[in-house]
Amino acid sequence: MSEGKVRVRFAPSPTGPLHIGGVRTALYNYLFARQHGGELVFRIEDTDSQRFVPGAEEYILESFKWLGIRFDEGVSFGGKHGPYRQSERRDIYKEYVGKLLDTGKAYIAFDTPEELEAKRKEIENFQYDSHTRGRMRNSLTLPKEEVEGLIEDGQQYVVRFKIDAGQEIHVNDMIRGDVRVKSDILDDKVLYKSADELPTYHLANIVDDHLMEITHVIRGEEWLPSAPLHVLLYRAFGWEDTMPQFAHLPLLLKPEGKGKLSKRDGDRLGFPVFPLEWHDPKTEEVSSGYRESGYFPEAVVNFLALLGWNPGTEQELFSLDELVEAFDITKCSKSGAKFDYQKGIWFNHEYILSKNDDEIARLFAPIVANNGVDATMEQITAVVHLMKDRVSFVKELWDLCSFFFIAPTEYDAKTVKKRWKDYSAKQMTELAEVLEEIDDFSIEGQEPIVMKWVEEKEYKLGDIMNAFRLALVGIGKGPGMFDISAFLGKEETLRRLHAAIAALG
Numbered sequence: 001m002s003e004g005k006v007r008v009r010f011a012p013s014p015t016g017p018l019h020i021g022g023v024r025t026a027l028y029n030y031l032f033a034r035q036h037g038g039e040l041v042f043r044i045e046d047t048d049s050q051r052f053v054p055g056a057e058e059y060i061l062e063s064f065k066w067l068g069i070r071f072d073e074g075v076s077f078g079g080k081h082g083p084y085r086q087s088e089r090r091d092i093y094k095e096y097v098g099k100l101l102d103t104g105k106a107y108i109a110f111d112t113p114e115e116l117e118a119k120r121k122e123i124e125n126f127q128y129d130s131h132t133r134g135r136m137r138n139s140l141t142l143p144k145e146e147v148e149g150l151i152e153d154g155q156q157y158v159v160r161f162k163i164d165a166g167q168e169i170h171v172n173d174m175i176r177g178d179v180r181v182k183s184d185i186l187d188d189k190v191l192y193k194s195a196d197e198l199p200t201y202h203l204a205n206i207v208d209d210h211l212m213e214i215t216h217v218i219r220g221e222e223w224l225p226s227a228p229l230h231v232l233l234y235r236a237f238g239w240e241d242t243m244p245q246f247a248h249l250p251l252l253l254k255p256e257g258k259g260k261l262s263k264r265d266g267d268r269l270g271f272p273v274f275p276l277e278w279h280d281p282k283t284e285e286v287s288s289g290y291r292e293s294g295y296f297p298e299a300v301v302n303f304l305a306l307l308g309w310n311p312g313t314e315q316e317l318f319s320l321d322e323l324v325e326a327f328d329i330t331k332c333s334k335s336g337a338k339f340d341y342q343k344g345i346w347f348n349h350e351y352i353l354s355k356n357d358d359e360i361a362r363l364f365a366p367i368v369a370n371n372g373v374d375a376t377m378e379q380i381t382a383v384v385h386l387m388k389d390r391v392s393f394v395k396e397l398w399d400l401c402s403f404f405f406i407a408p409t410e411y412d413a414k415t416v417k418k419r420w421k422d423y424s425a426k427q428m429t430e431l432a433e434v435l436e437e438i439d440d441f442s443i444e445g446q447e448p449i450v451m452k453w454v455e456e457k458e459y460k461l462g463d464i465m466n467a468f469r470l471a472l473v474g475i476g477k478g479p480g481m482f483d484i485s486a487f488l489g490k491e492e493t494l495r496r497l498h499a500a501i502a503a504l505g
């Protein structure tokens with residue numbers, strides 16, 4: 001084993017789109033690897049061909065590319081521990097299953113599904129273990145010749161791990177401490193099936209972690225029950241010295257706080273649970289993704305990093321590099337983390353604010369063009385500057401900003417009723433005359449002149465501004481009035497004023 005080098009892995013099964021909890025697991029592995037100058041391996045655990053979904057592996061890789069989470073080694077990245085797809089490592093697993101059989105740490109079992117079912121009926125809480133294996137059809141109970149004969153006849157069998165009762169197993173978990181389990185509660189897990197000549201998850205996982213020199217196993221809490229078995233497997237192989245340290249991350253919970261976060265919660269409350277949009281190849285169902293919903297990858301990373309870990313300070317905004325600095329796996333919480341999707345929206349808003357106007361303008365420009373407006377980059381940037389603090393997503397800008405580019409053709413009835421007084425037409429006609437005389441149509445050029453006129457006429461400032469706004473915007477909302485008129489310019493401002501006077505009288 002390379003002395004002291006931290007090596008972690010993210011090992012998804014390609015059974016569908018990557019769930020957002022899986023993204024967080026990968027992120028924590030990434031942060032841990034980076035902060036220790038270590039390496040992150042990408043392994044595909046596809047020994048269960050029944051659950052294989054085409055496109056899932058590509059989807060997972062694309063997700064990490066988008067998020068900026070880089071792997072050092074693995075499927076599509078290469079490396080000296082390959083192949084990294086478990087379906088391409090059959091011979092390796094066979095060899096290691098053989099080792100366990102040779103040393104008596106595992107045995108061959110012929111019990112058919114029907115026989116197992118019958119036992120379950122016969123014995124309450126039946127478990128295939130040290131107490132029951134002596135009554136089953138396996139290489140421990142049958143004569144050697146019979147075992148060989150059955151295999152030669154092509155009888156299907158499984159290889160089971162022989163777990164001795166009465167042991168105390170310690171799982172050294174960086175988050176949960178020393179987790180102790182009695183071996184009596186474990187069953188003799190199936191490690192290999194002759195039917196498909198493939199190992200089960202447990203065997204492949206341990207053999208690969210060992211051969212790939214993994215030093216720390218950071219994964220979801222749902223794998224904690226498997227950890228004692230994994231410790232025993234390391235021991236059975238005689239690999240205690242290179243046993244990885246474990247960290248089982250807290251579950252992501254429903255926004256309400258009870259129960260595991262599921263895709264249905266996303267559908268119900270309208271937020272994505274997948275990094276990218278996913279088109280299910282079988283059902284043709286489309287599930288929304290963070291990318292397509294308009295989230296910045298940095299915002300998603302920042303949001304996820306704080307689900308289950310916090311820096312112990314007030315700081316909430318972290319770049320990926322800052323996370324590498326601040327992250328501490330031992331400070332992850334043991335209890336589940338509520339998936340507060342509103343917080344994710346808040347993060348996106350913060351990232352819009354932190355990005356410069358040019359960058360947001362580049363993202364907004366195609367939306368402006370799609371709405372049939374021919375605007376300059378300068379105009380779009382000016383609008384972004386005025387309005388970006390009001391939105392959480394770039395796509396929300398259009399509804400809020402369209403009036404900058406398109407003159408109102410209708411006027412909001414409620415606002416008209418409230419804001420357009422009997423004398424508004426007369427006042428707006430006068431205002432138009434005042435504006436007509438202004439050469440410098442910047443905010444600074446207009447504001448003092450208009451204010452002076454309002455004062456001299458002893459008009460109510462509110463009356464003027466409300467009617468002016470209604471004329472230029474069509475509703476009672478928007479940024480500062482002179483921001484709007486300065487953006488529109490003299491000609492367009494006067495045109496809109498006269499149009500409103502004509503329409504509203």
Ligand code: GLU
Binds near residue numbers: 013045205
């Ligand atoms: N293939 C497992 C999964 O899909 C990996 C579990 C582990 O990290 O050990 O999550």
